[in-house]
Amino acid sequence: MEGLAFGRHFSDHMLEADWESESGWGAPHIKPFGDLAISPAAMSLHYAVECFEGMKAYKDANGVIRLFRPDCNVGRLNDSLDRLHLPRVDIDNFVEALGSLLKLDERWIPTGDGYSLYLRPTVIATDPYLGVGVANKAKFYVITCPVGPYYPTGFKPIKLLADAENVRAWPGGCGASKVSSRLF
Numbered sequence: 271m272e273g274l275a276f277g278r279h280f281s282d283h284m285l286e287a288d289w290e291s292e293s294g295w296g297a298p299h300i301k302p303f304g305d306l307a308i309s310p311a312a313m314s315l316h317y318a319v320e321c322f323e324g325m326k327a328y329k330d331a332n333g334v335i336r337l338f339r340p341d342c343n344v345g346r347l348n349d350s351l352d353r354l355h356l357p358r359v360d361i362d363n364f365v366e367a368l369g370s371l372l373k374l375d376e377r378w379i380p381t382g383d384g385y386s387l388y389l390r391p392t393v394i395a396t397d398p399y400l401g402v403g404v405a406n407k408a409k410f411y412v413i414t415c416p417v418g419p420y421y422p423t424g425f426k427p428i429k430l431l432a433d434a435e436n437v438r439a440w441p442g443g444c445g446a447s448k449v450s451s452r453l454f
Contacts, residue, residue, distance in 0.1 A: 278415070281375040281387070285367055285412040288396075289357050295410075298367040300374060303413065309398035313405055318450040319395035321350035326386040327372055327414075329379050335372050340365050347391055355404045356393055364391075371412060380416045388417045 280303050287298040314320040325343045328336050341361055348358045368389070372379070379387040391412045395405035 281378040281414045283371060283374050285371045287410045289408040289410065291406040295357065298363065300371055306409065306411070308396050308409070311398040311400055312395065313397045313399055314394035316400060317402060319354055319356070319405055320393060320450045321347065321354055322390060322392040323347040325389040325391065327379055327389060328386050329381055335376065335379065340368065351393060356395065356408050359410060368412065375414060378414065378416050380418070385416065385418050387414050389414050
């Protein structure tokens with residue numbers, strides 16, 4: 271796995287589901303990894319009405335695929351969705367669909383200490399609408415990629431600065447939400 275570029279090689283498949291305000295979430299489906307087809311006027315492109323999460327899948331000593339706290343990740347995704355007035359994702363349906371995706375792309379899950387398959391669940395507003403408002407259409411998708419050490423120095427410790435004066439999250443802000451824009 272040495273030399274594995276973080277987030278540059280994607281697995282063969284992706285998980286996708288669409289939502290409309292009138293009918294709710296459609297059935298999730300797995301399709302070959304590929305580009306999304308959305309309107310150039312999609313709300314996600316003009317108003318950053320989108321959010322994402324990050325998860326990891328591993329293989330244990332017996333080769334069984336494991337997810338680390340998927341309920342917490344979906345909970346945080348749902349908190350972000352609430353913040354953007356987008357529909358929540360059902361935890362049980364999400365984990366079941368994700369399990370199907372991981373079984374299909376199992377060969378992409380690297381082994382070894384510090385290596386995993388990174389999962390990026392994302393929800394984007396797809397309304398072709400130029401104007402501020404609540405979304406009536408959305409797309410949920412999950413892409414995956416094998417990852418190793420995030421930093422070029424490998425798994426060596428890094429230095430961080432904790433700054434009490436400049437904060438990312440504040441009451442009423444969206445620093446606790448994983449959204450594309452800090453305007454909401």
